[in-house]
Amino acid sequence: MKFTVNKEEYVLDEDKFGAFRNDEEKPVQNIDEEDILKILENRELDFEKAYYSIPCENCNSEKSGEKKIYKFFEYHLYLYTKDCEVVTNSLDIKDEETSFKRLLNQKEVDNSYIVTIMVCCDCGDFEIEIDEFEI
Numbered sequence: 001m002k003f004t005v006n007k008e009e010y011v012l013d014e015d016k017f018g019a020f021r022n023d024e025e026k027p028v029q030n031i032d033e034e035d036i037l038k039i040l041e042n043r044e045l046d047f048e049k050a051y052y053s054i055p056c057e058n059c060n061s062e063k064s065g066e067k068k069i070y071k072f073f074e075y076h077l078y079l080y081t082k083d084c085e086v087v088t089n090s091l092d093i094k095d096e097e098t099s100f101k102r103l104l105n106q107k108e109v110d111n112s113y114i115v116t117i118m119v120c121c122d123c124g125d126f127e128i129e130i131d132e133f134e135i
């Protein structure tokens with residue numbers, strides 16, 4: 001999985017992988033960073049600029065970190081689950097909201113999670129975080 005910003009290419013692979021954080025209270029079952037990267041593969045994704053108050057764990061954001069504002073790129077998607085197992089995700093369904101409601105009504109899913117992919121602007125290391133998303 002890779003994406004380009006300002007002619008700079010960021011590759012999300014094993015080398016750049018930093019951390020995977022699942023929801024603490026109600027973690028999604030049978031999922032890891034490889035599953036998430038597989039979902040992202042071969043898609044045109046718009047990563048957005050994000051500013052964090054905590055620097056990159058890998059490079060400490062020494063290149064761009066000033067005034068304790070650290071630059072990252074961020075991307076979000078949603079996982080739709082049943083009994084904490086992934087059924088589908090927001091990139092695999094058309095018309096997200098309608099589809100999700102339909103799946104919910106048909107009891108094919110019973111919960112949703114937001115997945116945040118955070119990429120350090122400086123060194124390209126990335127982290128993946130999954131949090132339960134209130135329906």
Ligand SMILES: [Zn+2]
Nearest residue numbers: 056059120123
């Ligand atoms: Zn970094």
